[in-house]
Amino acid sequence: MAEAALFDTFARAPLRFERGEGVWLVTESGERYLDFGSGVAVNSLGHAHPHLVGALKAQAEKVWHTSNLYEVPGQETLSRRLAEKSFADKVFFTNSGAEALECAIKTARRYQYVKGHPERFHIVTFEGAFHGRTLATIAAGGQAKYLEGFGPKVEGFDQVPFGDLEALKAVVTEKTAAILIEPIQGEGGIRPVPKEFLQALRKICDDNGLLLVFDEVQTGVGRTGKLFAYEWSGVTPDIMALAKGIGGGFPLGACLATADAASGMTAGTHGTTYGGNPLAVAVGNAVLDVIVDDGFLQHVRDVALVFRQGLAALKDRFPNVIEDVRGEGLLLGVKAKVPAGDLVVAMRNEHLLGVPAGDNVVRLLPPLTVTAEEAREGLARLEKAAEKLSSAELKKSA
Numbered sequence: 134m135a136e137a138a139l140f141d142t143f144a145r146a147p148l149r150f151e152r153g154e155g156v157w158l159v160t161e162s163g164e165r166y167l168d169f170g171s172g173v174a175v176n177s178l179g180h181a182h183p184h185l186v187g188a189l190k191a192q193a194e195k196v197w198h199t200s201n202l203y204e205v206p207g208q209e210t211l212s213r214r215l216a217e218k219s220f221a222d223k224v225f226f227t228n229s230g231a232e233a234l235e236c237a238i239k240t241a242r243r244y245q246y247v248k249g250h251p252e253r254f255h256i257v258t259f260e261g262a263f264h265g266r267t268l269a270t271i272a273a274g275g276q277a278k279y280l281e282g283f284g285p286k287v288e289g290f291d292q293v294p295f296g297d298l299e300a301l302k303a304v305v306t307e308k309t310a311a312i313l314i315e316p317i318q319g320e321g322g323i324r325p326v327p328k329e330f331l332q333a334l335r336k337i338c339d340d341n342g343l344l345l346v347f348d349e350v351q352t353g354v355g356r357t358g359k360l361f362a363y364e365w366s367g368v369t370p371d372i373m374a375l376a377k378g379i380g381g382g383f384p385l386g387a388c389l390a391t392a393d394a395a396s397g398m399t400a401g402t403h404g405t406t407y408g409g410n411p412l413a414v415a416v417g418n419a420v421l422d423v424i425v426d427d428g429f430l431q432h433v434r435d436v437a438l439v440f441r442q443g444l445a446a447l448k449d450r451f452p453n454v455i456e457d458v459r460g461e462g463l464l465l466g467v468k469a470k471v472p473a474g475d476l477v478v479a480m481r482n483e484h485l486l487g488v489p490a491g492d493n494v495v496r497l498l499p500p501l502t503v504t505a506e507e508a509r510e511g512l513a514r515l516e517k518a519a520e521k522l523s524s525a526e527l528k529k530s531a
């Protein structure tokens with residue numbers, strides 16, 4: 134076969150999947166893998182979910198794309214439903230998480246601008262954050278490895294250490310527009326932000342005329358066992374970015390805001406050709422049908438418990454492989470004692486997929502539809518992987 138002509142930006146695993154069924158992915162040669170990565174928290178309802186396939190096929194036979202020059206009924210429905218289920222009044226649809234964040238950043242800056250504070254364009258972010266790969270979102274994430282070589286960092290992002298309230302207070306000035314945070318850091322290694330910290334952020338924002346922006350690209354749409362992770366804390370943001378799970382595998386993101394926070398985003402200030410196109414919002418509406426259905430989020434919380442108990446037992450059995458287990462709902466992180474990449478490979482050898490993250494963590498992000506039985510199957514595979522790594526470690530130290 135001729136060599137591919139792709140950019141070298143991804144270090145891909147040598148696996149070629151041809152189809153998926155629920156929590157399973159099947160390679161071209163027919164090997165089955167338990168997919169507990171869900172395409173990095175995207176396939177919220179697993180693969181080939183009949184309700185999503187039906188919605189996409191039905192829309193594909195009507196109209197694919199019209200642009201935002203015209204009204205898009207599916208957008209109107211989905212925006213209304215998201216607003217009803219959240220703090221928000223208004224929604225802007227995008228194709229990806231980074232674009233949802235770009236919209237969130239622009240919305241926060243414009244808010245200050247129309248309130249008579251054009252000088253307030255700085256946004257405070259946290260070390261370990263990940264907000265995407267556009268020029269503004271790499272500046273927001275602040276990670277040197279993503280910024281290097283791409284010219285001057287976009288101005289206006291002030292980063293403070295994770296969980297450091299004093300450092301945060303010290304960087305808030307008359308130039309600050311907003312605070313941006315993931316309620317649980319995803320790429321940063323499944324690091325939950327304590328409720329008290331989010332409450333403190335809310336107060337600082339209220340006291341200083343700042344907007345609180347939550348990046349729920351990874352945590353949102355049922356992943357943590359609530360529709361949005363902020364619900365666990367009782368703290369509501371002014372602006373929130375969503376993507377990943379909301380499209381269940383179809384590229385879809387959204388920026389949600391209160392009417393006040395969105396007050397600067399008037400006609401012509403922002404736009405997108407594809408964002409919220411009829412195919413995407415048909416799937417988005419179908420995803421929401423399932424996730425807000427009676428008992429679904431309870432199911433996520435119940436299966437999460439099976440995982441937590443199983444993972445805690447594995448941590449006790451293999452302390453030289455698993456250091457810690459953390460997360461909320463089905464956003465789970467296993468902090469490894471061995472290099473996280475080795476654990477991912479050992480899992481893959483057992484035909485179990487997970488996703489590496491920062492802080493030497495392997496993420497387990499199964500589809501939210503995963504059953505308790507499938508969870509136990511995954512745990513059994515993880516056990517085999519840990520067993521092999523553990524005995525290799527023991528041999529090394531012998």
Ligand SMILES: Cc1ncc(COP(=O)(O)O)c(C=O)c1O
Nearest residue numbers: 229230231263264265319350351
């Ligand atoms: C919290 C968070 N924000 C933003 C993004 C960027 O999303 P995308 O890759 O769709 O642009 C990601 C992706 O991993 C994410 O986890």
